[in-house]
Amino acid sequence: MKNRKLLKYHSYFGLISGVFLLILGISGSILVFSEDLDDLLFKPYEVHHTQQILNLDKAVSTVQQQYPRWEMRIVHFKKGESIRFNLRKLDARRDLFIHPVTCKIIADIDTNSQFTKWLLVLHYSLHGGTLGRILLFFTGILFFLSLLTGIAVYRKLIFKILLFKVGLKRKNKRVFFSTLHRYIGVWALFFNCILAITGIVLSYGVAMGGLKSPKEPNTPNMEISIERSLSQIIEKYPDFKPTYIRLPKKPDAPLIINGIFEMDAFYLSEFFNKFQIDTRTGQVRSVQKISEASILTKIYSMVSPLHYGQYGGIWIKLLYCLIGLSGPFLSISGFVIWKKRRK
Template identity: 35%
Template sequence: MKKVSFRRSLFKLHSWLGLITGIFLILLGLSGSVLVFRTELDHFFNRDLLHVSSLEKTVPDQVLKNCYQTVISRYPNLDGIAWVNPDAGAGEAYNFRIYFNDARLMTYDLALISFDPNTGVILREGPASQFTPSFIEWLFQFHFSFQLGIPGAALTAIFGTTMLLSLLTGAIVYRKMLWKVLSFRVKINRKNWRTISSDLHRIVGVWSLLLNAVIFFTGFWMNMFAFKAKTWQNEMASTKANTPISVSPDQMYRRALSAMPDLEPTYVYLPTQPGRKFEVRGYTKGQLKLWGSGNSVRMDQQTGEILQISRFAEKPLGERIEATFFPLHVGNFGGLAVKILYVLIGLTPGLLAVTGFLLWWRRVRK
């Protein structure tokens, strides 16, 4: 009797978790599926906007410096600037993420600006809270904050935990079905919409269980910053005026690559505040992308001195495990096949929410 009562309570919890958060899980899943091909879609839909001129004479030694000076002249109070595609090929625009602060809690302060590296011409510019720079950039910010600032980032983290609870309770409630589904002994009964939704809910839930658990846990973990009091305090404080770097960023970039010759950069941080440091991050040649871009070179932007050379292999075990969370969340570690799998998995929370609702509605009608 107690077993039945416990299972019934778990089933109710499983149902209500899905009903309460269903619409949000649909939005997170759909946006996540699109963002798997974030870079490719941005290039495809903005190929005319991001057209780069072909010039015989360029000034590569000054490209970063020119872009940096343009940004700080347009935004006098910044938290920082990041060159987010240092791995851009020939003929591609240089994309920079701008970190600013409007001292409002309900806005997440990111912007995007893209340059033609040959001419220094701005190709696009705007906050990620608008469609102006790119719909994909807007969707990226929506995915982790619902465009609701720090409270929104905390909300998505909470939904990550509710999904994990939903997966756990579902696995316990349907534990006798796990092996049957995995051994292909459960088929979809097409008798009516009730049997279809019931079997589909079980089959999809079982096959997507592990990867959904990984995705939602890593999403929760990466948004844990939204639960820190300091994060909320910083968001409400106005950013101080820029303190420009003294050493040419192009010079520091080349020196960082010389200090770590096997580094394949994916991110370059250009500080605008004295407490931050110039940093180049990326993979090392031959490294599995699953381990993340945990290699870096940090430098003092006022003197050009190398402060730290950090390699992924030398980091503590906990940091190495944490470095895998971003690749595991976005699916950028295994080529096209893995990306397609992540797109399909991203659709499953919505499908589970819909079929779960149909099952709940059937019981209500009864």
């Protein structure tokens, strides 16, 4: 295929997806720091008690009494620190902070009112429900196609640009933006390909989830000791660190405990290590380790950490922030080049 035709397709793919890339890029660059922003927001509700106590069972009982039939997830449970619950009920979301010793509710926050939550919904659905989810799925595909056609168009210049052998031309506005477009596109190419591919996979799951009819949770009261279950798991698997607990959404469903094994690679998701606990006997039904999973499952477990930059510290987050902003810049500069070329 000739370069002129490739450039034509590259322009069309970029122009169509460009409007949404502005939103995705800016929101994604902020969401990289969502955990840090939430930590600042939740700091007034954090308790660090001198007694290294964690009354997890009592905390669960307290929450279930006041919030019956809510889907419950325990997202933070360290000894001597506030226990954090995430409650869900169709479109409703709440964050609860429970005192680790007294088990009194310190704070009850409407999750949907938080800026990071609003931004996350914007990022994966444009606040447009199922239609917005599907639209962003196709946007991801178009963005990936624009990257592929861009590689084909500028294939002879890629290594020259990486080695700074192509000067930044300032002959006129179109030439300047064209050169800058190439530089930003080439230097951000690797990470943008990762973001596009992982974004397509994630948005497909989100779109498919939006097509299903949601059901109200019917969470049963816990009759077993979660503390005892955790102790049994840690005793048998001392290299396991539990990080996330999902209470059953319906009777006879298992209690699920996710976490990290010491030997797990840093880019694998914690949610692919899974202990299923029988809620009647307290016994472990099954154990799933990502280290023992198939290659395909391991690759799939990398999708979320790679897309959100969850595998590194502040420098990785800053890098992701800059790469995220490259998408909006490429959209704007691409539009300027296309408009000038048409004139």
